[in-house]
Amino acid sequence: MEEQPLQAAQEGAPRDVVPGKVGCELFGYVGIEAVLDQMRIKTMKTGFEFNIMVVGQSGLGKSTMVNTLFKSKVSCKATTPRHEERIPKTVQLQSVTHVIEEKGVKMKLTVTDTPGFGDQINNENCWDPIIKYINEQYERYLREEILISRKQKIPDTRVHSCVYFVPPTGHWLRPLDLEFMRRLSKIVNVVPVIAKADTLTLEERAEFKQRIQRDLKAHGISIYPQEDFEEDPDERILNDKIRDKIPFAVVGADQEHQVNGKRILGRKTKWGIIEVENPSHCEFPMLRDLLIRSHLQDLKDITHNMHYESYRVRRLNESNRLALSPVNGLQEKDEMESNL
Ligand SMILES: Nc1nc2c(ncn2[C@@H]2O[C@H](COP(=O)(O)OP(=O)(O)OP(=O)(O)O)[C@@H](O)[C@H]2O)c(=O)[nH]1
Ligand SMILES: [Mg+2]
Incomplete structure (x- = not known):
């Protein structure tokens, strides 16, 4: 059969409308990308809040990691040098906030440190105070949101990301860690990390990582980035690569050392200095980039939506x-x- 010319097939349609190019032909150049500038200006004016929480057994380096995050490139300007100070055991939930400003955009970064668990003979319900805190922040937000005359910008203390510290046993996930993460993953974005990774060899880290990934899958624990929430194929490809690397094997430090004339954040050992910001020494840089660079908005969106x-x-x-x-x-x- 002979093909009809396009013009005839579109009988009745406005003369200047070509299928597939409707917007361009009708309005000429629209300049939709100007919306990006508007969004940028708006964010610059209002700023945004991002909240991280660290959770895990006692003595795994949670408080050290909070300092590492702030002392690393996130906000080197915002820190004051503290020398050889021992970090006390954390006995209650406490939040540290820094306002970081870059190119005119303000981010209020809050990290909530939590007391370690596992010291008691009976560790049953050790997740209760953490889960209570996370829910309390949702409740606070909800109470503001349902007010008839509500604030234009509701203060956001909700936990956008919960970094869970796994002890570097090199074996498998303990039932306590599995149960804790199972409960957390239902209410918050959980990002597990292998704590004190400097105590494992590179081979041990890789094996342990795979075992943790298998254990989490076998127990149906959905950690961040969750496959169920992905619709975009490009996003899935990117996140598959990240899922392969999680849990990141991290090392924390809050002391600086002189290496080749530069001040470096690291841990001094018999074998030399483990540089926490050096990707060939540990995966702390990957954790930091995921949380406060590449996936920050996604973590906020999943928390909200x-x-x-x-x-x-x-x-x-x-x-x-x-x-x-x-x-x-x-x-x-x-x-x-x-x-x-
Ligand atoms: N080897 C090694 N030691 C670390 C690391 N991070 C912290 N430490 C040390 O581990 C000890 C405990 O660190 P904290 O940061 O207080 O641990 P925590 O998890 O906050 O402990 P709690 O508050 O009791 O739950 C300190 O002596 C730290 O210097 C690490 O990545 N590797
Ligand atoms: Mg602590």
Whole structure:
């Protein structure tokens, strides 16, 4: 059959509309990319908040890692030198905030340090205070969001990323770590790391990493970046590469040393200095880049669209149920609030 000319096939359509080029022909050059400038200016004015939490057994280097993050290139200007100071054991949840400004854009970076667990004979429910804290931040946000006259920009203390420290045993994941991560992964973006990786050889690190990946998969624990939340094929390809590398084998340090005339953040050992920011020494740079560079916005988006959304739906459903049952309402409300 003879093909109809395009013009005839589009009978009735405006003369200057060509299929596939509708926008261009109708409006000429639109300049949609100007939106990027507008978004940039808006972000510059309002700034943004990003919150990280560190969790894990006692003595794995969580507090050291908080200092490493701030002392490393994230915000070298914001730190004051402290010499040979021993980090005390962390006994309560505490947050450190630095406002970092780069090219006119302000980021309020908060890292919440948590007390280590595993010291007690019975470690049952050791996740309770951490889970309570994460939910409390969702609750705070929700309470602001549902106000009739709400703030234009709600202060965001929600945990966007939870770095989970796995002890460098070199064997497999302990049931306690599995259970902790299983619970966390339901409410927050979990990024596991192999702590104190300098205590393992490179071969041990690689083997341990693979075993952890297998254990997590076998137990259905969905760590960040979660495959279920990916729709874009390009994003999947990039994240597959990251999934291959997680858990990052990290080394933390808050002391600087002189190496070839330069001040380097590192740990002094018998064999030399382990430089925490050197990618051939450890994977701390990968962790830092994932958290505060390449995946920052994605971590925030997943927190808001997935984790917070689940919390919000659950919480509002509970409130509706309470509103419909006036007899039990008050008592149930008290129980619900004390469970938070
Ligand atoms: N070898 C090695 N030691 C480390 C590393 N990071 C921290 N340490 C040391 O481990 C000890 C405990 O470090 P902290 O940072 O206090 O550990 P923590 O996890 O905060 O401990 P808690 O607050 O008790 O839970 C300190 O002596 C640190 O210097 C590391 O990457 N490698
Ligand atoms: Mg600590």
